[in-house]
Amino acid sequence: MAEFEWPWQYNFPPFFTIQPNIDTRKKQLEAWCFLIHDYCKHHKLYSLDVTEIQSSDLFYNKKINRKLSSDSLLTVLDELKKKGHLEWADKSKRQFTIVWRTQEEWGKLIYKYVVYNGLTDTVCTLYELTEGEDTVDREFHGLERPLLVKALKTLENEGKAELINIDGNEGVKFF
Amino acid sequence: MGNLFGSKKKKETRITEQDRAVFQLKVQRDKSKQYAKKLDVALEKEKDMVRQLLRNGRKERAKLLLRKKKYQEGLIQKTENQLETIERMIHNIEFAQIEANVVQRLSEGNAALKKMHELLSIEDVERIMDDTAAGIEYQREIDELLSGGLTEENEEDVVAELEQLLQESEEQKEVEPKKEPEPPKVEEEEEEEEIKLPDVPTGELEEKQREKKKREAAPAMLAS
Numbered sequence: 001m002a003e004f005e006w007p008w009q010y011n012f013p014p015f016f017t018i019q020p021n022i023d024t025r026k027k028q029l030e031a032w033c034f035l036i037h038d039y040c041k042h043h044k045l046y047s048l049d050v051t052e053i054q055s056s057d058l059f060y061n062k063k064i065n066r067k068l069s070s071d072s073l074l075t076v077l078d079e080l081k082k083k084g085h086l087e088w089a090d091k092s093k094r095q096f097t098i099v100w101r102t103q104e105e106w107g108k109l110i111y112k113y114v115v116y117n118g119l120t121d122t123v124c125t126l127y128e129l130t131e132g133e134d135t136v137d138r139e140f141h142g143l144e145r146p147l148l149v150k151a152l153k154t155l156e157n158e159g160k161a162e163l164i165n166i167d168g169n170e171g172v173k174f175f
Numbered sequence: 176m177g178n179l180f181g182s183k184k185k186k187e188t189r190i191t192e193q194d195r196a197v198f199q200l201k202v203q204r205d206k207s208k209q210y211a212k213k214l215d216v217a218l219e220k221e222k223d224m225v226r227q228l229l230r231n232g233r234k235e236r237a238k239l240l241l242r243k244k245k246y247q248e249g250l251i252q253k254t255e256n257q258l259e260t261i262e263r264m265i266h267n268i269e270f271a272q273i274e275a276n277v278v279q280r281l282s283e284g285n286a287a288l289k290k291m292h293e294l295l296s297i298e299d300v301e302r303i304m305d306d307t308a309a310g311i312e313y314q315r316e317i318d319e320l321l322s323g324g325l326t327e328e329n330e331e332d333v334v335a336e337l338e339q340l341l342q343e344s345e346e347q348k349e350v351e352p353k354k355e356p357e358p359p360k361v362e363e364e365e366e367e368e369e370i371k372l373p374d375v376p377t378g379e380l381e382e383k384q385r386e387k388k389k390r391e392a393a394p395a396m397l398a399s
Binding site: 122123124125127128131132162164166169171173175 | 188189190194195197198199201202204205269
């Protein structure tokens, strides 16, 4: 995988402190949202833990020794939530899911792959879709199960797929 | 809405018996693959351990581990074979499904074709062809009646006029090529035209040319 390209702000120490000036803060939060979005997309991250991500290099630039504080991090994450790119997994705001592609977009992406590979009218296991050898170079490879199911449900609503669950084994038939 | 959707889903599930069979096979395939992966990882670990043991001089223990490794390698091989069988089974079912569909469509096509044939019986065709022939005959009779309306004299006039017109057009053809200026042609054709040029008789010009030649020749003779 190519190296993640950090934006210039990442090496700008004030970036790690929430700015008091409203205009500046607005720009700053926006930049943070972009950064988190791109970072998670680049590393294919979906579900994250607040404590864990806080000490990752996304929020901790060891080179300039700057770290986003817990409060600031929550401010940034709430901003992401407002933009619809984040969903809290629990009420205590410890776990969250980054939405860098909507369920519908994932669904479309998967369906495109299905059509391209002539998999319509075929049953597939969810395992082979996200973990199988055939999808290694696909963007949805390694997609988390709940997200995958949501994406497939959007296809089901369009009549392009039907989910199967036999004895807890999940699968899908594409049409 | 969920309830509505749920009831709708139950009513018209598009998952057939075969789909379920294929799905179960695919689930088993995934599980076998995962099992093989697990064995692979364990094998790698044991290889490292054997090396470590040999380095420490624990030959007996290494041998034991190698035996275990051998056994696991056999298991991997067996799993791979099973996977192949499963894959083949999946393909067989899927192909049989396609085949069944093809036969189904073919029989549908056959039925449609039969229906079309029923629509067009041989007798119908014969009757239509007879009708057509009668129609043609009728038309011919009408033509005869209409052309028969002209007297023989008129007919002769018509023929004479036609011949006259033909002759006129032929005469014009003979005259035309002389009158027509040389049409602009491609270079190659132009060369051919130039070769033909002397054939065109233009008395006056020839005389002038002769005179010209004489005039040209005279100074030459004078010079020599």
